[in-house]
Amino acid sequence: MRTFIIFALALSFSACGMQNQASMGNSAGSNGMAGPMSTPDVDALPAVVENGITIRDPWARTGTEGDNSAVYMVIENANSDDTLLSVSGAVAAAVELHTVINDNGMMKMIPVEGGIPVLAGATQILKPGSYHIMLIGLTNDLKSGDTFPLALTYANAGQITVSIEVR
Ligand SMILES: [Cu+2]
Numbered sequence: 001m002r003t004f005i006i007f008a009l010a011l012s013f014s015a016c017g018m019q020n021q022a023s024m025g026n027s028a029g030s031n032g033m034a035g036p037m038s039t040p041d042v043d044a045l046p047a048v049v050e051n052g053i054t055i056r057d058p059w060a061r062t063g064t065e066g067d068n069s070a071v072y073m074v075i076e077n078a079n080s081d082d083t084l085l086s087v088s089g090a091v092a093a094a095v096e097l098h099t100v101i102n103d104n105g106m107m108k109m110i111p112v113e114g115g116i117p118v119l120a121g122a123t124q125i126l127k128p129g130s131y132h133i134m135l136i137g138l139t140n141d142l143k144s145g146d147t148f149p150l151a152l153t154y155a156n157a158g159q160i161t162v163s164i165e166v167r
Contacts, residue, residue, distance in 0.1 A: 045147075045165050051157040052079035053118070058150075058164045060135065063142045070098075071133035071150065071164055075124045082156045083115040084124075089150040091164075093137030100129050109134070115155070142166045 048055040054076040063069035069092070075084065087095045097112040107129070116131050118124045126132050133150070142148070146166040153159050 045163060048160065048162050050160045051154075053077055053082070053154060053157045053160060055152070055160065055162050058162050059167050060142060060148075060164050062144055062166055063135070063138050065138050065141050067138055068092075069135040069138055069142055070128075071135065072126045072128065073133075073162070073164075075118050075126070077118045077120060077122060077124070077157075079156060080120045082118045082120075082154050084118055084152060085115040085155055086153045087133050087150050088153075089135075089148065090139060091142075091148045091150070092135035092139060094135075095150070096134045096136060097131070098134040099131050118154070 045058065048058075056074040056076070058071065058073035060071045061069045071087075084097065087097065089095055097116055098109045099112050099116075100107055100109055102108075109132075112131065116124060116126070124131070144166055147163045148166070149161050150164055151159050151161045
């Protein structure tokens, strides 16, 4: 199972990095994005609690300037239904909300239309192979242990700035 997850992850990163290319046949991980799995148990940064939204364990993959990376986190919502509409930060040329779909057996990342739902009383997990925040064109190298801010804009809760840890 673990092997499969890593494989699917490598595929999805490969697919995302090649969105603007015609061929999907390249080998996974050739862009260096498919690094070692991080340990999901680590919870180094304290949770951010603001306007009824709790954000736990926000982390990003390591990356090289100009390349892409992805950010994951756990979002809990104590309010009524909300939506994560957009994310911004100086860390990358573009920051997008992505999800992963199965396109005829090929795992593929696509931008999310209308934001990521964060329902009332529910927990939304941004994780590899699912919803995530895509950093496109890193403005600096992201090294393990670095932190950087991202501003998350919710439809109801407004803007919440979170410190992201690179792993
Ligand atoms: Cu993506």
